[in-house]
Amino acid sequence: MYNQEALVNRLHARGIRVTPQRAMILRAVEAMPGHVTAEELYAAVQAESPYVNLATVYRTLDLLKSLDLITDADMGTGATHYALRSHADHHHAICRACRHSVEFPDHLLSGLIHDLHTGYGFEAEANHIVVFGLCAACAKIEELHSSPA
Amino acid sequence: MYNQEALVNRLHARGIRVTPQRAMILRAVEAMPGHVTAEELYAAVQAESPYVNLATVYRTLDLLKSLDLITDADMGTGATHYALRSHADHHHAICRACRHSVEFPDHLLSGLIHDLHTGYGFEAEANHIVVFGLCAACAKIEELHSSPA
DNA sequence: TTGCAAATGCGAATGATTTGCAGCAAATTG
């Protein structure tokens, strides 16, 4: 867990300009609980200053992504969800029927990541990924639908 | 490996209408090598008959997906890639830098799938998935960029 | 046949993300 101004400091450290817009966006990212869409961040930042553009939010998110300070994930809602790297000590299993999400720990992926690395030299960037499928409850329901004989 | 009319027969068997459009689209799906976008299928079908609409291609793909006869995957190109279920005995590791794709066998996911099932009752639908990251070559290049000291 | 649910074509709409560009601000240079 790092302090509130961590992202700002990191950008400074790498010699990247920290404009007022960026500072606001970074603070908004850090203040967000869990995953956020660009639109949600935009709303949060607008509350502080109405003169920040959505395009700038996207551009800043791209920047943070390229610096590996945030993760992005498609949670199946249409919009990309962003989160701090420090958030991502887990992954998500999302039910395609009821949309419920189960968090599962990082180590469940360690086997796959290891195999990809030793087998193919591939460095998987599986920081905060999403696996789709059916939750226990919805799986039961689908079962009834397919074999009611 | 099943015969050319397999999909048509399967739809018949389930009492689903097989219109000329659907038949053409199904045959195009079966004739395609590997993964295809809706647009590519559309082009293939148009070559046979110009009066098939792109919306119908999408609707038919939805149908096939709901019947679990095809898989869909985001290969990072913007458009969804569809493939026959019979194609999907593997998955892909795609390099975010050079875009190269490595196929890896299904069993590398078996641990994860098993753990999700026993641990959470979650039935992962990981038939033809994509893991992003860096291939061996591009990983070396990134290494130089970050630690040239 | 007749009737109705399902399927299609067409064009318009959607909605997240990107881009072109002109104005500004910060950094760099001599």
Place this chain on the structure above:
DNA sequence: CAATTTGCTGCAAATCATTCGCATTTGCAA
């Protein structure tokens, strides 16, 4: 410093895959 280059921003327009509304057919069963 003043001049010049470089990077960042707002704004509006563009992209582009996918979906929708709706009027028109089609398939199949009574």
